[in-house]
Amino acid sequence: MSTPPATIRPATSADLTAVAEIMKHYVEQTVATFTETPPTVDEWSRLHGDLAARGLPFLVAQAGGDVVGFAYAGPWRPKSAYRHTVEDTVYLAPTATGHGIxxxxxxxxxxxxxxxxxxxxxxxxxxTGDPSSAALHRRLGFVDAGRLRAVGFKHGRWIDTLLLQRELTAP
Incomplete structure (x- = not known):
């Protein structure tokens, strides 16, 4: 079964149930996120509001009438000197991977x-041993910035994180 082309648009509160369901899969079934309890729709709503108040994007991919992925840019660190640096988050419904979404x-x-x-x-x-997320980021101009070894423990195993970085504006 193929996934229809996706439309990328800003997330609305009506999308947050689907966002929660997508994330629930990754929280419960994978080590792709270090989150160990699936965020509730209320928690997604608070994040959505916080990002909007900061002027930061929270997007969804919609295909065939369904939300099949989401992405947002959130604060990298809480200290004010980091205010111009964001961390990206991108997740797709498992059936939506491999289609360019x-x-x-x-x-x-x-x-x-x-x-x-x-x-x-x-x-x-x-x-996680799956190179697809790092490859996606590298294709879009992110460069390797480091590795943090064994910083997460989930589902009975220690996991490294890769740090990649992309400049968004000219110096």
């Missing part, structure tokens, strides 16, 4: 974060 989401996220005045975007990628 991740590329479309991340490309639009980079564009909107740049328009919002962000200067750097950081990707923190769990090194």
């Amino acid at each position: 991740g590329t479309a989401l991340l490309s639009e996220l980079v564009s909107r974060a740049t328009a919002a005045g962000c200067r750097q975007m950081i990707a923190v990628i769990a090194d």
Whole structure:
């Protein structure tokens, strides 16, 4: 079964149930996220509101009437000197991978974060043995910035994270 082409658009509150369901899969079934309890729709709603208040993008990919992925740019660190640096988050429904939707989401996220005045975007990628997320980021201009060894413990194993970085605006 093929996935229809996706439309990338800003997330609305009506999308957050689907966002929660997509994330629930990754929280419960994978080590791609270090989150161990699936965020509730209320928690997604708070994040959605916080990002909107900061002028940061929260996007969804919609295909065939369904939300099949999401991406957002959130604060990299809480200290004020980091205010121009964001961390990206991109997740797809398991049935939506391999169709270019991740590329479309991340490309639009980079564009909107740049328009919002962000200067750097950081990707923190769990090194699960699957190279697809790092490859996606590298295709879109992210460069390796480091590795943090055995910083996460989930589902009975220690996991490294890869740090990648992309400049969003000219110096």
